[in-house]
Amino acid sequence: MKPIVLDIKGLSKQFSLSAKGAGKGHAQVISDLNLSVNEAEVCTILGSNGAGKTTLFNLINGFTRADSGSIRFFDSAGEGHELTGLSTPHIARLGINRMLQGISVFGHLSMIDNLQMARPVLASRHSWLERMKPGFYRAEKRQAAEKLFVQAEQFFDQFSICLAANQHKIAGTLSTAEQRLLSLCMMVVSPASLLLLDEPCSGLHTDQLGMIAKALEELKRHQKSILLIEHNLAFVEATSDTCHYLEGGHIRLSGSGNEVVRHYKTEQGC
Amino acid sequence: MEYVIHIGIVLGLYMILVASAQLVIGHARLISLGQGAFFGTGAYVTALCMLNLGWSFFPALLTAVVLNAVIGLLLALPAVRLKGDYFVLTTLGFQFIIFQLTVNLDRLTGGPAGLGGIPSPSTPQFLPISQSGYLFVVTLILVIIAFTALFLLQKSRFGRNLKALCDHELLYEISGRSPIKLRAQVIAVSAATTALASAVYAVYMSYLAPGAFNLDQSIFILTGVMLGGLSRLRQAVVGALVIVLFPELMRAMGLPATYGPSMNQVFFGLVLLVLVSFTVVKRFQSNERRNQ
Ligand SMILES: Nc1ncnc2c1ncn2[C@@H]1O[C@H](COP(=O)(O)OP(=O)(O)OP(=O)(O)O)[C@@H](O)[C@H]1O
Ligand SMILES: [Mg+2]
Numbered sequence: 001m002k003p004i005v006l007d008i009k010g011l012s013k014q015f016s017l018s019a020k021g022a023g024k025g026h027a028q029v030i031s032d033l034n035l036s037v038n039e040a041e042v043c044t045i046l047g048s049n050g051a052g053k054t055t056l057f058n059l060i061n062g063f064t065r066a067d068s069g070s071i072r073f074f075d076s077a078g079e080g081h082e083l084t085g086l087s088t089p090h091i092a093r094l095g096i097n098r099m100l101q102g103i104s105v106f107g108h109l110s111m112i113d114n115l116q117m118a119r120p121v122l123a124s125r126h127s128w129l130e131r132m133k134p135g136f137y138r139a140e141k142r143q144a145a146e147k148l149f150v151q152a153e154q155f156f157d158q159f160s161i162c163l164a165a166n167q168h169k170i171a172g173t174l175s176t177a178e179q180r181l182l183s184l185c186m187m188v189v190s191p192a193s194l195l196l197l198d199e200p201c202s203g204l205h206t207d208q209l210g211m212i213a214k215a216l217e218e219l220k221r222h223q224k225s226i227l228l229i230e231h232n233l234a235f236v237e238a239t240s241d242t243c244h245y246l247e248g249g250h251i252r253l254s255g256s257g258n259e260v261v262r263h264y265k266t267e268q269g270c
Numbered sequence: 271m272e273y274v275i276h277i278g279i280v281l282g283l284y285m286i287l288v289a290s291a292q293l294v295i296g297h298a299r300l301i302s303l304g305q306g307a308f309f310g311t312g313a314y315v316t317a318l319c320m321l322n323l324g325w326s327f328f329p330a331l332l333t334a335v336v337l338n339a340v341i342g343l344l345l346a347l348p349a350v351r352l353k354g355d356y357f358v359l360t361t362l363g364f365q366f367i368i369f370q371l372t373v374n375l376d377r378l379t380g381g382p383a384g385l386g387g388i389p390s391p392s393t394p395q396f397l398p399i400s401q402s403g404y405l406f407v408v409t410l411i412l413v414i415i416a417f418t419a420l421f422l423l424q425k426s427r428f429g430r431n432l433k434a435l436c437d438h439e440l441l442y443e444i445s446g447r448s449p450i451k452l453r454a455q456v457i458a459v460s461a462a463t464t465a466l467a468s469a470v471y472a473v474y475m476s477y478l479a480p481g482a483f484n485l486d487q488s489i490f491i492l493t494g495v496m497l498g499g500l501s502r503l504r505q506a507v508v509g510a511l512v513i514v515l516f517p518e519l520m521r522a523m524g525l526p527a528t529y530g531p532s533m534n535q536v537f538f539g540l541v542l543l544v545l546v547s548f549t550v551v552k553r554f555q556s557n558e559r560r561n562q
Contacts, residue, residue: 061444092446100444106437109430117434117445190445 004074005194005225006037006060011069012249013052013059029055031249033069037194037227040220044228044236044257046264047246053229054101056246057196060227061098062088076193093120097192101199101229104183107172111163111182114171115152118186119144148189155185155218159211177208184215187224194225201232213239233261275406279474281514282409286416286467288494288513289506290460293420295492296500297429298456299436304345304361305491307368308461310483312338312468314372314379317388317478327391331469335462342461346454365485372480384479388472405474412466417503420463424503432456493538496545513538 013030029052037043047053058064060071060083071083075095083091092098097118106114149163156163159181171182180200187195200212209232216239219226230236236243240257245264253263291305312334319330349360372379379385393404423429435442435449442449472478490513498509517534 063440087448088440088443089446089448092444098444100440103438104441106434106441108437109434113430113434116430117442120446 002038002041003078004036005039006035006074006227007070007072008033008035008060009070009072010034011056011059011071012067013055013064014067028249030059030066033246033250035244035251037225038242039193039225040223041241042216042220042226042228042239044230044240044243044260045246046230046236046243046260048268051246052249053246054198057098057198057227057229059084060091060196061096062086062091073194092192095191095193096196097187097190097194098196099183099187099198099200101202103179105171105174105179105186108170110168110170111174112149112167114182115148115186115189116145118190119148120191151189152185155188155215156181158214158218176203177205177211180204180212181215184212184219187219188222193223194227195219196227198229199231200228201230201235209235233265237261272402275400275402277514277518278406279402279409279470281510282406282413283467283471284491284494284510284514285413285507287464287491288498288510289417289420289503290463290467291491292495292498292500292503292506292509293423293463294456294460295495297424297432297436298453300350300453300456301358301492302361302457302460303358303485303488303492304364304368305460305464306483306485306487306489307365308338308342308464309468309471309487309491310368310372310478310480311341312461312465313472313478313483314385315465316469316472317385318378320389320473321385321387327469327473331466334465334469338465338468339458339462342458343454345461346457350450350453350457361488362485365488369480369484372483379478379480382480384477386477388476388478390473390476402474405470409470412470416463416466421503423459428452428455489542490538493542496542 011030011033012028014026014028017025017027033056045053045056055064059066062083066084069084073081073083073091073094073096075081081094083094083096086094098104106117109117149167153163161178161181171179174182184200187197200216201209204212213235216226216228228236228240230239237257243255243257243260244251245253245260245267253260255263287305287309290308291302294300294302294305315334315337316327316330319325319333320327325333345361345364349357349364352360373382375381376383390401390405391408393399393401397404397407399407424432431442431447431452434445435447435452439449471482475482494509494513495506496509497512498507499505516537520533
């Protein structure tokens, strides 16, 4: 049994509809949801449009406040943290990174700047005496930049993209697939141990899905735990270690990718 | 010659003021209507240090820079949690508060009558130039300092973060950085560089009155930013050139003194209206839509 990195208990969230102009009342988007994610596994959330998958991610990384329930996160040192009530940057610094639905890069920044944004503010383990040495920060910065570059280069090499030649390209000018790879590379170089990936395959050609699957393998190899939202069932079957079906605000069914996808298909009538 | 030096000094001051405002308005996308107030706090601090404490110019200038940064952080405390219209309103409130303080703390600021007799820094013996010539040199040096500082800042990690924040605020938060902290830093830096202009203004005019630091001044600086451009430092230079030289040009063309100022206001009002509705709004909107 692998250790748990994320443990959600009794999570609930309702939105008031009046704000969206759809009359009075409330929509219970997440209700009494329980979910746990194991270390270095791909855990997929299946659900139809509007089931509340993105909302669940918003609750986990602090974009939205939960009405009730608890979200416990165990960082890479095994220490537990209660996430409800923390701000997004705080949650991110504990070790949770997220890829947003759609575009998830800084469009006006170069590739290399995007990758550097995925790194935290220098988390130095040096004593202040060492830091006082002249040139310390410059040396530290250079070392960090080199390490980052090597790591990112290795990643892009697998997709026959030469980082050295493209590092100064502005991310907004890249193709959708390249932007997706850049986002995934940001996940690789980030120190986060839990990654929330919201539809990494959307907008891509079926030929390109193998690439994303390969990137997920790479992330797992880096000991990252992944919570994945994906609509492409073949992709889900191929990549998930565990899978959960979200409906009516809570998990209706959990199991292996194949089991849950089979159930989902009969449910959706296809 | 004196006239050229006068224009040179005023131009230098507005280059600093516009470039500082550009950092907040252009780079952090925060419309600030409090730049005139920061100009005022810096000027009053310089004047008070010199008059009441008997300090010489440069220590007074340094104090103004540091205090302005602190005041900037104090304003940032409530303001940066808000965005868009609400941010504008807080800076407007700040502008009014500072104005009222300068008017009503008359023991300290001389009230509406103003604060006079601010000594000019003495020209070093070895420089064979006039008093105002020396102030021009000081202004020039401060312009270089301010622009170098702002340039290096924009090239640094701070500048990259700022670009990233404006690009995609949610993603910026996901990267573990706090937008609130960065915005507060931007306001503090902008207030500090503004103080460089304030200090020269105080000793150059040798007299301060609240009227110079009111909302009009803030809007004037804002116009300079909009006119020049939102992103590059050389655009701030262009903006300053236009707002300083246009009124002079009107005067040179022989417009009667009674019409001059109102003509300028009409011109700048129109320019602001056109720029804001056609170019600036688009840039700010495209940004907000993405951050929804
Ligand atoms: N901030 C909000 N205020 C009000 N309602 C919201 C808000 N965010 C989401 N909702 C509603 O919650 C429901 C779930 O939305 P969510 O985006 O989580 O769905 P999803 O499962 O990610 O769908 P998709 O597959 O289309 O991405 C939707 O009906 C949506 O309208
Ligand atoms: Mg979604």
